[in-house]
C-alpha cells in the first residue's frame with residue numbers, strides 16, 4: 449500500500465475503508481490505509497478515524513490523532529484532552545499529543561491545556577516532562593526550560609538503538625560495541641550498560657569528561673629527555689605510570705622522569721550539542737535495555 453502511494457496508484461476508497469476500519473488488519477497496513485484516505489480526502493475518513501480511536505493498538509490511535517490534527521484541529525484538540533487524561537493511552541500517545549500542542553494544534557485552547565499541566569508540573573510523569581516543556585517553549589509559555597534531567601525516562605528503545613547504530617554525527621558505534629562484533633574498542637563495551645543507573649548514562653553522554661571509565665582516558669606525557677608518549681592512561685602506582693598504545697602494548701614510565709603531563713581526558717565528544725534531548729532520551733532508554741551479565 450505504501451508502494452501504491454509512492455507510485456500514486458489510487459486504491460479504491462472502499463477497499464481502504466475496509467482495511468482502515470478492520471481491527472484485525474495488520475497495524476502497519478491499517479495506518480497506511482488511514483494515510484491514503486487522508487490523501488484522497490475521502491469522505492469516510494472521519495468515520496475511519498473514530499473507529500481507529502477505538503483500536504487496541506497504540507500505533508493506530510497515534511496515527512489517527514496526527515491525521516485528525518491536520519484536517520480537523522478542533523476535534524483533534526478534544527481528542528488530545530481525552531488522551532492526556534486517559535489511563536489507557538500509553539506514553540508515546542501522550543507524548544504525541546503534547547508535541548501536537550506545540551505543532552499542528554498550536555492554539556489558544558492548546559495553550560490552556562499546556563498551562564493546566566504546567567500548574568502541577570511536579571505531578572507530571574517524568575516520561576512526559578520533556579514533551580511538555582518543549583511544547584511550552586515553542587508556545588513561549590512561562591514554564592521550566594526543557595533540561596537534560598527530563599531525558600532520563602520516556603524514551604523509545606528501538607529508536608534509540610537506531611540512533612546508536614546509525615546517527616551520522618554521533619557515531620556511537622565507531623567507538624563502542626554493544627556485544628562482540630560490530631563496533632570498536634576505543635570506548636568501553638556497553639553490553640551491560642543497563643545494569644547501571646540512567647543518571648550515569650546521561651552524565652557519560654553529555655559530560656564525558658566528568659567521570660572517565662578506568663582504562664579509557666587518554667593522556668600524553670612529555671619526558672625530561674624531550675620524548676613524548678601518548679595513549680590510554682592505565683594506572684599510576686608507586687611512582688610508575690602505565691600507558692597503553694593503540695596496539696594494546698603497555699609502556700611504563702617513572703613519574704620522576706615526566707616533565708609535563710596533560711590531564712586524563714575522554715575522547716568521547718560531549719553529545720549535548722550533537723543530539724537533541726529527545727534523541728538522548730531514546731538512547732538512554734536503549735542503553736538501559738542492555739543487560740548482558742557476561
Ligand code: HEC
Nearest residue numbers: 618619620623634635636652656659660661664714715716
Ligand atoms: C570518539 C569515540 C566515541 C564516540 C563517538 C562515542 N563514545 Fe562513548 N565513550 C568513549 C570513551 C573513550 C569512553 C570512556 C571514557 C569516558 O568515560 O568518557 C566512553 C564512555 C561512554 C559511556 C560510559 C561507559 C561506562 O563504562 O560507564 C557511555 C554510556 C557512552 N560512552 C555512550 C556513548 C554513546 C551513546 C555514544 C553515541 C551517542 C557514544 N558513547 C559515542 C568514546 C566514544
